[in-house]
Amino acid sequence: MRYYNLFLGVIMLAFTTKAIGQKQIKDFPLFTINEKSVGVNEFVFLYNKNHQNQSEEITKENIEEYLELYINFKLKVMEAESRKMDASDAFIKELNTYKEELRKPFIAETDILYKLVKEAYDRLGWEIKASHILVSSPPDAAPSDTLVAYNKALSIREKVLAGEQFDKLARELSEDPSAKSNGGLLGYFSALQMVYPFEEAAFQLNVGDVSQPVRTRFGYHLIKVEDKRPSSGEVEVSHILVRGSDEQAKNRISEVYEKLIKGSDWNEMCAMYSQDPGTKDNGGRLRPFASGALASAPKFEEVAFAMDEQGSISEPFQTSFGWHIIRFEKKIALPAFSELEESLKRRVARDERMSISKTLLIEKRKKKLNYKEDPSRLDRIKAMTDSALISGKWSLAEGLEKENRLFSLNGKFYSVGDFSDFILRNQSPTNISPGNYINQLYELFVEETLAATEDEKLQNENPEYRSLVKEYREGILLFSIMEKEVWNKASEDSIGQRRYYDLNTGKYExxxxxxxxxxxxxxxxxxxxxxxxxxxxxxxxxEDMKQFKSVTP
Known part of the structure; x- marks a missing residue:
């Protein structure tokens, strides 16, 4: 290693230049390890980043101290590189995961997520009452089976349009087990309560309309909108539950109700009589909920939303869980978009909407990177794919030329051989059909290649992003080599641990x-x-102790 300590003055100049807002000085080597140079600007960037919340003065001593630490850091990173730790599948996967997040602030993709979040918020202002008829069809069904299910749904729709009652057909023909008792009625719901394709179709319909067959992961749905109303917001209530449907349970809840009417303390009654173990010790308080959130207990929702006086209690009523008394706490109107935006982003990220967002994003990337495909080549691969693929034993069939081009990005071609290598790395036994599985793998291959191409382009064009990627890459390498050479070895050295403890017992008293x-x-x-x-x-x-929920000695 060669270390240019003569340039400390120029490092100080680099800090001064940054402080007064002038352009970055011309870069030059600060030190070299195994003929690999580390520049001044890289050192200054990381020093400033790691000291941005500190008000200490930049001095020669501070810089020398940090430089010594930085040289040690670089030595460890380069040792990890010499061992090819950056070539492992685990390393590449972890770095790519970080890159995906690091890229987001540098590329204009937030508009897609924003539109989906805003759409969800706008829909939260409404509640839809709908019924449905389901014709089951699993997501990985063969195309012929999917067509049969679709045509069956179409034929049921024709019966509805011809005048047959929707609820009657739901009881007779729907493959949703609950339809036999409820005629397909789902009650009221709002955004983020149904799978996204179902929600999307329901919000597009007028009251009284019946949809075309709507595909979800459950199959094909016919949706009829019964009513649409402004949102009631959320309601917060407390309850006392007595389980059971017999006369004894009814008498018990009536006894509790009489005591409450005569002035007994709600919290005491709840602690003594409620059989809801999750709430009995906190006064029966439930989390706020909206219409449709308690689909298994519609009567509970009906009673709760009919109340509006704080502290008032309902008469006893029955649900499938048992007998309840509700105390009304408050109603909560829909907050402003700015208050809900972050939580909605998280919910949308877990929702089926995210697949829509991902699809739009991939199409946007294809356009930006000039994606061109030869579908005939992929069709030939599909035609020659058999059950070996779903057994995890796929290999390139004879007659498929590795050099044949599948698609190009910015003029760079990706071949059948590239796709074959991707399959060999990623195949695993599965229950879905070979045709569906090859489609999934091809979509993943295109997605991964798009991300890598976009990442390479961004690193070439954006120094800040390039520095961040380098920082994360070297951080992972440092962790890997320290884990292997220090932390794991220390944990395995039980004799050394014991010797250290014996010499330092005073520290552990x-x-x-x-x-x-x-x-x-x-x-x-x-x-x-x-x-x-x-x-x-x-x-x-x-007997005093028995009055407490618990007494810890």
Missing amino acids: AGMRLEARIFATANRDLLKAMKSRIISGDTLKA
Whole structure:
């Protein structure tokens, strides 16, 4: 290694130049390891990044100290490179994952996500009451089976349009098991409560309309919109639950109701009588919910949304869970978009909308990178693909030329051989058909190639992004070699650990300890009363302890 310590003055100049807003100085080697140079600008960039929240003055001593650390860091990274740790599949996969996130601020793709988030928010302002008829068809069904299901859904729709009752046909023909009892009625729902294709179709329909067959992962749906209304927002309630449907359960809930009417404390009654273990000790408080959120208990929603006076309680009523009494807490209107935007982004990211966003993004990348495809070559691969692929034993069939071009990006061609190598790296046994699986693998191959091409282009054109990628790459390498040579070895050296402990036992002695008992209860009045008794020196008895949820010695 050669170290140019004569240039510390120029490093100081680089910091000064940055501080007063002038252009970056011309780069030059700061030190060299194994004929590989590290420049001043790279060092300055990382120093500033790691000290951006510190107000200390930049001095020669500070720079020399950081430079020594930085040289040690680079030595470890280059040792990892010499061992080809950056060529492992695990390393490449981890770095590509980081790159995908790092690219986002540098490319204009946020418009797609924003539109989907805004669409979800606008729909949250409405509630739709709909019924459906389902003809089941799994996502990986053969095209012939899919066509049969689609035609069956079409024939049912013709019956509806001819005047037959939708709920009657749902009970007779729908493959949704619940339709036999509810006639296909789903009740009210809003955005982000149904699978996205179902929601999209429902929000496009007028009241009374019946959709064309709508494909989801469950099959084909016919959707009839029964009603559409502005959102009721969310409601927050507490409840007392007595499980069971017999006369004894009804009498018990009636007894609780009478006590509440006569002034008994809600929290005490809840703790004593409610059989909902998740809420009985916090006054029966439930998380706020919107219409359609409790599809398995529509009566509960109906009662809760009919209430509007804070602290009021409902009469006992029954659901499939048992008997309830509700106490109304508050109604919550739909917050402003700015308040919900971040949480909606997270929900959309977990929703089926994300696949729509991903599809649009891929098409946008194809256009930007001048994607051109030869479909006939892919059709030939498909025609020669057999069950060996879904057994994880695929190999390139005879007659398929590796050199044949499948597609190009910015004039660079990708061949049948490139796709074959991708399949060999990624194939695994699966239950889906060979045709569907080869399609999935090809889409993944194109997606991966698009991302790599875009990444290469961005690194060539954007120094800031290039620096970030380098920083993450070297960070992963540092972690890998430290894990292998230091941390794992230390954990495996039990004799060395014992020797260190014996020499430093004083560091592991426990300090001052406190002997105490912890009393837990949802009843604040009980807690205050017991606290007064303890302070006054009164001895608590076994029956006193039974009033608490728990007592930790």
